[in-house]
Amino acid sequence: MTELDTVAWPVGPIRTERLVLRESEARDRAAFIELFSSSQVHTYLGGPQPRDELERTVPETPGRRPGHFVTELDGAMIGTVEVRRHEGERRDQVRPDTGEAELSYLFLPQAWGCGYAAEACTAALDWFAAACPGVPVVLYTQTANSRSMRLAAKLGFTELEKFHKWDAEQWMGVRAPAAPLAG
Numbered sequence: 724m725t726e727l728d729t730v731a732w733p734v735g736p737i738r739t740e741r742l743v744l745r746e747s748e749a750r751d752r753a754a755f756i757e758l759f760s761s762s763q764v765h766t767y768l769g770g771p772q773p774r775d776e777l778e779r780t781v782p783e784t785p786g787r788r789p790g791h792f793v794t795e796l797d798g799a800m801i802g803t804v805e806v807r808r809h810e811g812e813r814r815d816q817v818r819p820d821t822g823e824a825e826l827s828y829l830f831l832p833q834a835w836g837c838g839y840a841a842e843a844c845t846a847a848l849d850w851f852a853a854a855c856p857g858v859p860v861v862l863y864t865q866t867a868n869s870r871s872m873r874l875a876a877k878l879g880f881t882e883l884e885k886f887h888k889w890d891a892e893q894w895m896g897v898r899a900p901a902a903p904l905a906g
Contacts, residue, residue, distance in 0.1 A: 732789040739846050742839060744792035744804065747784055751793050754800035754831065755785040763832045767868040769889065790851065794830070794843040802830030804843045806851040806860060823897070824851060824860045826878075835870070841877050848878065848898070857900045866892045 733746035747755075758764055759781070760774040786793065791805040808824045826848065830840050848860060862880050864871035872894065880896030887893065 733787075734850065737792070737846050737850055739842050741796060742843055742846070743795040744843060744846050744850075745795060747786040747791070747793045747803075749784045751800045752781060752783060752785060755803075756781055757831060758803065758829045761832065764829055767865040767871070767891075790824075790847075792843070792847055794839065796834065796839065801834040801839060802828060802843065804828045804840075804847040806847050808855070808858070822858065824855065824858055826860050826862045826898075840874055844874070844878055852900065859900055860898045862896045862898070864894050864896075866894045 737744040756774065756777045759772045759777050762771045765771045786803060788807075790807040792803065793800050794802040794804055805827045806824050807827075808822065826844060828840055828844055834840075851858070851860065860880075861883070862875050862878075864875060866872065866885065875894070875896045878898065880898045883895045883897045885892055885894050
């Protein structure tokens with residue numbers, strides 16, 4: 724059992740200056756299919772999934788799990804952000820026994836370059852820090868993904884290691900948990 728197992732979920736919407744982070748709804752299904760089938764979105768993620776397969780397999784309300792947020796702008800889904808503990812269940816995780824959480828995100832190409840990913844990830848990381856104090860967060864990306872590398876730096880991730888996997892150089896960064904406030 725992880726800390727997220729004890730957090731009430733879903734949480735109420737998290738509002739930022741421009742965005743709303745919320746639990747997914749049935750109306751988001753088309754945007755999920757667009758995210759998963761986009762060759763631009765999946766350039767560094769092993770390639771897109773076939774749209775016809777996604778139409779058959781994506782549930783009516785996709786992405787419903789603790790720590791997984793739909794990012795909404797002006798009433799429409801533009802991406803997703805997730806902060807999740809893996810507890811060693813991921814076969815490809817470099818450090819499976821550390822109990823770290825992982826930050827992941829996907830945004831539709833029309834939302835790129837506007838600062839939405841940084842805004843949404845910051846809100847999700849703040850929520851996670853309050854829900855699971857003291858737990859470090861890691862982020863994985865390909866070193867060739869310059870946008871993701873810039874976002875990692877902006878969010879305060881520092882390099883933990885580089886490694887070669889999936890025929891490319893991968894980067895793993897860590898964001899240390901915030902120090903407790905002096906009382």
